[in-house]
Amino acid sequence: MFDIVVGVTNTPIDHLEKDFIPVATLQGILRDSSSIINPVVLIETTLPTNWNYAVISTFGRKYYIRDIVSIRTGLVELTLHVDVLATYADQIRNHTAVIARNAYKYNLFLPDTEVKCYQRPHILTEHFSGQLPPGMVTLVVAGSGGTSSQNQPDPMVG
Amino acid sequence: MSWEVKYNQNNPVAPLLFSCANHAPIPTKILYNNEIDSDVPSQTAALIAKAKEIGAGITPSMCKTSFDSDHQSSDNLYYDGLSIFQKTLLAGAYYASSINNELANPNQTTIITCCSNVIAETSRSLRNIFGYDQIQGGSLSPVRSSLYCAAQASSSRTFIGVYCVSRRIVPEAGRNWYQGVFAEFSDGTQAILSGGAFYASDETISAFDDMSGKDPNENDPLTPNNQAGEPGGPAWSGGGVDGSGGGFGDFDYSSATETDPSDPALQTSSAGFFTVHVSSDFSELNNLATYLWSNQFDIDNFKRIYADPMDCILGCNIIPATVPVSPATVKVGNISTTVSFPKATKNFVTEDLGTCFIPESKYTKTFLDYAPYTKCQLYLPYIGFVELSANEVIGRTLSIKYHIDIVTGAFVANVYSAGCLIGTYPGNCATSIPITSGQYAASFQTAAQVATTALAAAAVIGAFALAPEVAGPVAAAGSSIPLGTGIGGLSVQGAFSGAPVATAGMYGVAGAAGAGAGLSLGELASKGLAAKGLSDTASKGMRSVRDYLTPSVTRSGALSCASGYLNIKYAFLLITAPDCAIPSTYNEFHGRTTYDTLKLSSLKGFTQIAYIHLGTTGTDEEREEIMRLLSEGVML
Numbered sequence: 001m002f003d004i005v006v007g008v009t010n011t012p013i014d015h016l017e018k019d020f021i022p023v024a025t026l027q028g029i030l031r032d033s034s035s036i037i038n039p040v041v042l043i044e045t046t047l048p049t050n051w052n053y054a055v056i057s058t059f060g061r062k063y064y065i066r067d068i069v070s071i072r073t074g075l076v077e078l079t080l081h082v083d084v085l086a087t088y089a090d091q092i093r094n095h096t097a098v099i100a101r102n103a104y105k106y107n108l109f110l111p112d113t114e115v116k117c118y119q120r121p122h123i124l125t126e127h128f129s130g131q132l133p134p135g136m137v138t139l140v141v142a143g144s145g146g147t148s149s150q151n152q153p154d155p156m157v158g
Numbered sequence: 159m160s161w162e163v164k165y166n167q168n169n170p171v172a173p174l175l176f177s178c179a180n181h182a183p184i185p186t187k188i189l190y191n192n193e194i195d196s197d198v199p200s201q202t203a204a205l206i207a208k209a210k211e212i213g214a215g216i217t218p219s220m221c222k223t224s225f226d227s228d229h230q231s232s233d234n235l236y237y238d239g240l241s242i243f244q245k246t247l248l249a250g251a252y253y254a255s256s257i258n259n260e261l262a263n264p265n266q267t268t269i270i271t272c273c274s275n276v277i278a279e280t281s282r283s284l285r286n287i288f289g290y291d292q293i294q295g296g297s298l299s300p301v302r303s304s305l306y307c308a309a310q311a312s313s314s315r316t317f318i319g320v321y322c323v324s325r326r327i328v329p330e331a332g333r334n335w336y337q338g339v340f341a342e343f344s345d346g347t348q349a350i351l352s353g354g355a356f357y358a359s360d361e362t363i364s365a366f367d368d369m370s371g372k373d374p375n376e377n378d379p380l381t382p383n384n385q386a387g388e389p390g391g392p393a394w395s396g397g398g399v400d401g402s403g404g405g406f407g408d409f410d411y412s413s414a415t416e417t418d419p420s421d422p423a424l425q426t427s428s429a430g431f432f433t434v435h436v437s438s439d440f441s442e443l444n445n446l447a448t449y450l451w452s453n454q455f456d457i458d459n460f461k462r463i464y465a466d467p468m469d470c471i472l473g474c475n476i477i478p479a480t481v482p483v484s485p486a487t488v489k490v491g492n493i494s495t496t497v498s499f500p501k502a503t504k505n506f507v508t509e510d511l512g513t514c515f516i517p518e519s520k521y522t523k524t525f526l527d528y529a530p531y532t533k534c535q536l537y538l539p540y541i542g543f544v545e546l547s548a549n550e551v552i553g554r555t556l557s558i559k560y561h562i563d564i565v566t567g568a569f570v571a572n573v574y575s576a577g578c579l580i581g582t583y584p585g586n587c588a589t590s591i592p593i594t595s596g597q598y599a600a601s602f603q604t605a606a607q608v609a610t611t612a613l614a615a616a617a618v619i620g621a622f623a624l625a626p627e628v629a630g631p632v633a634a635a636g637s638s639i640p641l642g643t644g645i646g647g648l649s650v651q652g653a654f655s656g657a658p659v660a661t662a663g664m665y666g667v668a669g670a671a672g673a674g675a676g677l678s679l680g681e682l683a684s685k686g687l688a689a690k691g692l693s694d695t696a697s698k699g700m701r702s703v704r705d706y707l708t709p710s711v712t713r714s715g716a717l718s719c720a721s722g723y724l725n726i727k728y729a730f731l732l733i734t735a736p737d738c739a740i741p742s743t744y745n746e747f748h749g750r751t752t753y754d755t756l757k758l759s760s761l762k763g764f765t766q767i768a769y770i771h772l773g774t775t776g777t778d779e780e781r782e783e784i785m786r787l788l789s790e791g792v793m794l
Contacts, residue, residue, distance in 0.1 A: 014792050015792070036777070085792060088774045098767070100751070100789075101752055103745050103750075103764040104763050105756065106751055108524040109528075112524075116739045117738045121737055122737050124735065128730060135477060135478045140434050140565055141470050141472060142432055143489055
């Protein structure tokens with residue numbers, strides 16, 4: 001015989017900790033061959049059984065209530081499954097790990113293959129600051145001709 | 159003027175510079191002369207004009223709180239609502255305008271000053287405006303900022319050294335006022351590190367010794383290189399990422415500098431067997447033609463050596479280059495004429511097509527800005543489109559130089575990214591002007607080859623299915639080119655006739671290809687994509703970046719000679735960047751990539767674990783479930 005606190009949580013199951021609203025503390029016993037991870041607990045109660053969460057301090061664990069079966073009047077069978085995140089939350093927090101993704105600490109220059117892209121990409125142009133000159137005419141003639149006709153400083157053509 | 163080497167190459171400032179911008183070691187000297195207040199780079203006047211232009215509408219009330227004489231108010235500048243760039247400009251412009259007296263003094267160095275918190279962004283932005291050469295880092299740590307600025311500003315060139323030309327004692331402040339601290343680069347330009355105000359205490363200067371190997375901007379939240387373990391950042395310590403994170407891609411600057419080659423010393427025209435005459439129009443050529451067909455030309459004397467005057471004309475081309483010339487008259491077959499036709503003094507020339515800076519912050523500012531997600535194609539005149547890696551483009555300054563042989567038209571286009579040669583492309587830019595029958599035939603043959611090559615390239619394009627929006631603009635460009643002057647144009651203008659065919663061919667077919675049905679799985683598979691990933695994506699009806707590896711598109715064929723002459727003469731980048739869909743709750747529900755070692759207690763929100771050594775109490779089954787949940791992602 002042990003105490004079982006039953007109640008309600010609206011916290012999504014992937015949260016490390018759950019907001020638990022206890023409804024009642026009841027006395028329960030284990031059915032035969034129950035495991036500590038998936039225990040089946042018999043409790044005597046006439047209360048409405050709209051619970052989805054339970055805490056059994058004797059086991060040192062928090063449980064999801066997976067199923068509630070009425071055996072007979074005043075006797076209810078709860079099928080539980082351990083909430084490992086909430087049960088071991090403190091221990092988990094104390095761990096150091098290589099973080100793959102996080103909501104607030106991230107590096108946008110690391111590839112994220114799960115980002116979706118629209119089929120139509122952006123197409124942009126970036127121009128260079130200069131350009132080739134419009135062109136000039138070159139005439140290549142045989143021989144080393146081309147005598148200097150004037151003594152002028154070199155002009156630039158083009 | 160006497161210079162004293164205050165610090166030499168062994169000074170720890172040098173490694174500091176290298177660490178902040180990943181540059182190869184450079185000699186660093188700090189010189190000072192107590193008699194000189196400043197040094198004036200040649201571009202000071204331009205900076206003054208620009209600073210006054212920006213500062214014209216700036217009042218002290220707009221930015222005085224963002225800037226004070228000691229450059230200490232960085233918080234306002236950073237958090238005051240305006241963008242960092244705007245605020246920095248305001249502050250810099252205000253400062254510039256507020257010291258007009260100093261600016262008006264040609265012996266006074268200049269100034270855009272910003273705070274260390276914004277130094278990275280500023281240096282990237284302002285260097286575009288001011289041509290890299292006028293950036294000052296001031297504020298909380300003037301030495302660090304200045305040096306960092308210099309390193310940023312030098313990303314497209316090689317450092318020669320850093321100099322401090324003067325020091326003024328400011329007794330009332332109990333500090334030294336260093337002026338004219340500037341960097342010298344390999345291309346002969348200088349960058350002002352600190353102009354009008356560079357306060358530094360003796361302690362700060364002596365602290366140079368203590369800064370060796372440290373990140374000069376370690377407190378700068380906008381400096382991507384502050385990421386632990388990244389080049390320029392602190393040593394890897396397993397932490398320190400934030401939401402603004404990032405880096406500079408995988409381009410390694412450590413040895414990535416190549417100076418543009420100088421023109422060859424041996425000019426082929428010096429051989430004496432031919433002479434290159436140059437003119438900006440056809441007037442000299444007309445004069446020569448008139449002369450040759452006139453009775454002034456001594457045809458009898460000429461025929462003792464040659465059968466035809468045209469035998470002496472080795473080539474006549476239009477070359478897109480600017481060539482130094484000297485006045486000369488033409489000699490045809492050693493027979494002097496009276497026709498004036500300037501002679502080229504060199505036959506290898508270099509044309510600078512300018513620079514193009516692609517700010518890292520311009521697009522998504524994420525990994526999507528880089529390869530393979532973003533594709534960059536560079537259009538080069540007389541060559542066409544060539545593929546570049548976005549890793550070598552984004553956040554870099556690209557520059558292009560054409561080295562042209564004006565005799566043959568052969569050229570090589572060198573493309574540099576941040577001073578490093580990343581591509582070299584040969585081509586020919588000579589548009590032949592047929593003068594002899596032989597040249598006419600050769601010209602036509604060349605044009606026909608160009609057309610054939612282009613059509614073959616277009617056929618290759620057809621093998622791909624272009625997205626319509628990609629092909630659309632290209633096809634539109636193609637449609638504007640008259641087809642009518644195509645193959646049928648076998649007339650006197652034969653030298654040019656192939657070009658429209660080639661141009662219309664390659665663009666037109668590309669347009670037709672663009673009407674295709676987009677990417678096929680087969681094409682994507684050919685890019686090495688996993689079939690599972692594709693099917694997953696297809697099943698979700700969404701396109702993941704995983705399968706964003708679009709096939710490369712050949713956008714042009716051989717674009718040399720006359721076809722190049724008819725096309726665009728400037729270079730541009732065509733950037734195809736993915737447009738990502740990020741739902742508003744994406745970060746909250748699914749997080750973004752972290753990949754860092756962190757303690758879970760330091761995190762909140764969605765967290766997915768890559769690797770963990772779990773040491774909780776509980777049964778094996780419980781541990782396995784914890785591992786599974788953590789790898790799938792939990793809310794901390």
